[in-house]
Amino acid sequence: MTICSRCDDSGWVCEEHPGRPWAGPRACNCGAAGMPCSLCNVPEDGQELRMPDGFETDVDKDGWRH
Numbered sequence: 500m501t502i503c504s505r506c507d508d509s510g511w512v513c514e515e516h517p518g519r520p521w522a523g524p525r526a527c528n529c530g531a532a533g534m535p536c537s538l539c540n541v542p543e544d545g546q547e548l549r550m551p552d553g554f555e556t557d558v559d560k561d562g563w564r565h
């Protein structure tokens with residue numbers, strides 16, 4: 500299995516530090532919003548972005564935005 504080195508395979512990176520994962524055990528905790536990983540979380544037509552694990556209930560807490 501290949502783990503994305505940019506986002507740790509979470510599919511999301513820190514918006515301020517695009518080289519760091521935004522979710523998962525090595526997540527960047529700087530407080531910036533997350534953005535989809537440009538290496539592995541690029542939806543094609545008709546597809547949806549991958550959401551980070553456990554990312555269901557607190558969408559509007561902070562962090563994620565369109």
Ligand SMILES: [Zn+2]
Nearest residue numbers: 513516527529
């Ligand atoms: Zn950061």
Ligand SMILES: [Zn+2]
Nearest residue numbers: 503506536539
């Ligand atoms: Zn990635």
